[in-house]
Amino acid sequence: MSTQTKKSHPLVNTTEPNLLEDTFNYDLPPLIHFSDDPVIEVIDGKPVEFDFNSVKQRDIVVTDTTFRDGQQARPPYEIDQMVKIYDMLSRLGGPNGVIRQTEFFLYTKNDRETLDRCRELGHKYPECTGWIRAVKGDFRLVKEAGLKETGMLTSSSDYHIFQKLKFKSRKECMDSYCEVVDAAFEAGVRPRCHLEDLTRADVDGFILPFVDRLMEMSEQVPDDMKVKIRLCDTMGFGLHYPNAELPRSIPKLIYKLNKECGVPSDRLEWHGHNDFHRVHANASTAWLYGCNAVNGTLFGYGERCGNPPVEGAIMEYIALKGHMCGIDTTVITELAEYMKSIGFPIAENYPFVGRYFNTTRAGIHAGGLRSDERIYNIMDTTKLLNRPPRVSITDKSGADGIALWVNEFFGLEGDDRISKIKIHKLARWVMDQYEVDKRLTAISDEELEKKTEELMPEIWEKYKGSVAAGA
């Protein structure tokens, strides 16, 4: 072990700010840079090197399960709703297919009609795939739907093998799964085996032998039919820390499947759950250690605590790649508005789309925003999400905050922006709300708009026609 060496750290004096714009360039989400030093994970007693920078060249993608896992956590969507969401997913992921696939249930008439209507839109991406139980009879549904690929449940922990599925032995279970994989090959459908509850499974005793067998079986079929593997962290037990032990270690799981079993990265997919608040970090970790696909749902909505949020993965993707890759991030805002309109709750502090995600309340912060919005805004949210930074008015807002509110509310730019001297009557009214009337709640846009009209009629008359979108 190296010993800590005490160092002195002289001030680098400067009169010009260093804004670290290589990382925080503001036009994009903050970029993720890695040093060229090797990343080491000790596996089976031996150091193994990983190259995180390879993520820039690898065809990493997002896959979506909003209509499958996402729908397991809510009442069913209407067909029209799913078609609209699918259409927006396609625009979000862009023509390069950053959102590469999305999966559909196939069991009901509505499921099949939804699939047909989505495909009628003619989008190349996301490709529609199916989701079935590991039951041979279910392939009839996949074939009838004309799908090239389907996910199938191949539950992998003994909790599932013995306690849920009641197999008498692991061998009986594995044979049963492999029969279904054979049935998929015979049906001309590419199987994607979902290793359910992987992070609570016996890796050496079941997972690796099963995946070895799947790889052997795949040798008999063309490349576009070979089995894909979805690593399902069903209960959110996965850990991204170095030196975590199997079966919870994401780096070790991916290494074992990728290198020891020989499953190429483009056939490995991570599917997480958020039961321990690890969902996005775990998904990103899977990308870095060799899974090319990260599976998620819009706004993380899924079984129990949910899945990796697709929009989070999209931002991470841009940050890792360093460019937009055809992604249209403004669709994230459209999707959130649409989801809210159909009764899908989004917390006010939810990243990227919550009502207050880029709203500052403290006056001292608002003062910063007023002089340079980068000080308290994470990125150019106006350009990337059609969401200019906002201030919420309370007793802590100060005149700076109120001036910022007026300027943002009316969408004023450049010389049109109003100084805090001109809004002093509104600022006084706000202060009196708290100091005189002992108010305890934030002041809404509607109240401030009304008071602007009353106390600053000349400003109201001049700018009332230019109230900013989203205000």
Add this chain to the structure above:
Amino acid sequence: MASVQDRVKSVTARILEVDESAIKDDDNFSADLGAESIQSIELVASFEEEFGIEMDEEQALSVDTVEKAVAFIAQVCQEQGVEV
């Protein structure tokens, strides 16, 4: 017409609710006369209204004493052609 100094003291007394005769030339608006953040802005706005001028926000808010305010306002009036 009252002098700039008298008019500044009159506005200051009204906004800060202090006795005009007790205001001294070297009084600091916040330390001596108790101006809070929002009252500083109200003062600047009221000076603009009283003299019919427009002041630069940053420069005006950096003025901290009565006598500096008198000098600053007199200068702005001159620049903007306002007779005082």
